[in-house]
Structure formats: structure tokens, C-alpha cells
Amino acid sequence: MKNFKITDCRNKKTPKVSVIVSFYKEKKILNKSLQSLIKQTFKDFEIILISDGAEEETIKIAKKFVKKKNNVLYFESKKNLGLTKMLNIGLKYSRGTFLARHDSDDVSAISRFEEQVKFLNKNNHFDIIGSNAVYLNKKNKINIQMPETDEQIKKKLIFKNTIIHSSVMMRKRIFKNISYNEKFKRCQDYELWLRLRSRFRFYNIQKNLVIRHNTSKKFLFSELILTSKARFKHLGIIVSIIIFLKDLSVYFFKNSQTNLRYISQTALRILR
Numbered sequence: 001m002k003n004f005k006i007t008d009c010r011n012k013k014t015p016k017v018s019v020i021v022s023f024y025k026e027k028k029i030l031n032k033s034l035q036s037l038i039k040q041t042f043k044d045f046e047i048i049l050i051s052d053g054a055e056e057e058t059i060k061i062a063k064k065f066v067k068k069k070n071n072v073l074y075f076e077s078k079k080n081l082g083l084t085k086m087l088n089i090g091l092k093y094s095r096g097t098f099l100a101r102h103d104s105d106d107v108s109a110i111s112r113f114e115e116q117v118k119f120l121n122k123n124n125h126f127d128i129i130g131s132n133a134v135y136l137n138k139k140n141k142i143n144i145q146m147p148e149t150d151e152q153i154k155k156k157l158i159f160k161n162t163i164i165h166s167s168v169m170m171r172k173r174i175f176k177n178i179s180y181n182e183k184f185k186r187c188q189d190y191e192l193w194l195r196l197r198s199r200f201r202f203y204n205i206q207k208n209l210v211i212r213h214n215t216s217k218k219f220l221f222s223e224l225i226l227t228s229k230a231r232f233k234h235l236g237i238i239v240s241i242i243i244f245l246k247d248l249s250v251y252f253f254k255n256s257q258t259n260l261r262y263i264s265q266t267a268l269r270i271l272r
Helices: 030-038 056-067 083-093 112-122 150-157 188-196 221-235 237-254 260-271
Strands: 004-008 017-023 045-052 072-077 098-101 106-108 128-136 141-144 169-171 202-212
Touching: 017 030, 017 083, 017 112, 030 045, 030 056, 030 106, 045 056, 045 083, 056 072, 072 083, 083 098, 083 188, 098 112, 112 128, 112 169, 112 202, 150 202, 188 221, 221 237
Parallel strands: 017 045, 017 098, 045 072, 128 202
Antiparallel strands: 004 072, 098 169, 106 202, 128 141, 128 169
16 A cells, blocks of 8 residues: 555454554553453454554554564554544455454453454344443543443434444444545544444443543534534534534533634634
């Protein structure tokens, strides 16, 4: 692939699961994050590891991991092209029946893949499954409980993201004719869930299968705009405007010192 260095250390055997991991600035946590994959009780998976313009020190950590021949397909880009593009590269080169997301600054519980594969094998009518999670930052440890059933997830999905992207495992057949929307540099998962909600079924396992690091609860204005853009695309103008005005009022209440000029410039840039 043009502009990418590629190292393929995968086994010839087709795996049950393909795990997509893109990294950029996660030097402090990357090794711990990758080791949580190797420690999984379920072993039949490949890792598609992608350097999205990462710094040399971070790349060294990744290359050391690749050299251990952990069934990895490794891509290295000199330029930072964004998570959405990296995810689509991972989709293109994945071989598994199931696809798993794993963020490079997260740690997966050792039983995560085993529990998710078992659930998907047993429940053919579900296509996309996530889980609860623990959010860690410098001050707090927060248990995040997500809605469980397909009905609950879709009902709340109109207002907010109800599937934690880095906890997800999905059937690859979902992506036969679709991919992540590269117009969404952020919130690409939310746009995807809205697009898939009428055709596929969701479920959240009620266990903390992922520990998320460096997670801020702050809702960025760019995310407000992009989630509104996704709703407009998939839910229509009336629903989008109503929820946008509600979210906007909450945003201003929490960020009363925010520069209005910055907000307007950000909105115009994203909506182009």
C-alpha cells in the first residue's frame, strides 16, 4: 500500500477474530495495552496494528511487539491520517469472522474476547456487542454502565452514543458493502451506529470488559457538531435540531467561558 510500510507476521490459518488497533500518541500506555491482548484467555485472533504517524519512540514499542511474532499485521504511516482512515484499512485487511476494536490507550480484561465470542456464537440474532467499562483519569475511577438490550440501546442512541467503541466486537459480514465514514474525523462510531441501527441488532454485556485510560468527561464542541451532523444525516432535520439545541444549552452552561468566535469557526470548518 502506498505511503505505508507493511510487516506481515500473521499465521496462515484464518483467525476467528481480527483486532484493529491504531496508535498515535500513546507511548506511556501502548505496551500495557498490547500486552492485555496477548494475555487474553481466547487465543484465536490476529492483530492489525497501525501506526498513524506516531513518534519514533512509540513506533519502537510497536516494532518490539511485532518482532515477537504475535500474529500481527503491522502498518506504519509517516503521516497522521486520522483514526477513521486507519479503521477502514484494518477492515480491508482483516480475515476474521468477528472484528474487535481495541484502543491503544485502553486495557482489555483477559476474558473479554472469550466472553464476546461465546456470546456471538450463542446468539446469532445479535451483530454488534459492547460492554460496560471503567474510565480512569488522574483523579477518578468511574464505572460506566451502558444500556443492555437492543431496544434500550437504540432508544437512547438518538440522544447519545450507547456503545463504547473500544469495547466492540462485530460480525465482519456487516461491512460487506459499508465502511466507516471518513468525513467524520471524530464520532465516527456514533455515525456508524446510527447508520446500522435499522438493519442490525446491538447488545452490551453487563461487565467491565475494558479499562479506558486518559478519558476526559469533557464534551468538546466539535463532538457536539459532529453528533448533530450524524443525526441530521440519519434521523432528519427536526430531531437533529431539537437535540442540538438541548445539547448546545448544556454545553454553554458547562463552558460559560468558551470563546464564541472559536465555536463559530469550529462549526463552519466541520460542516463544510
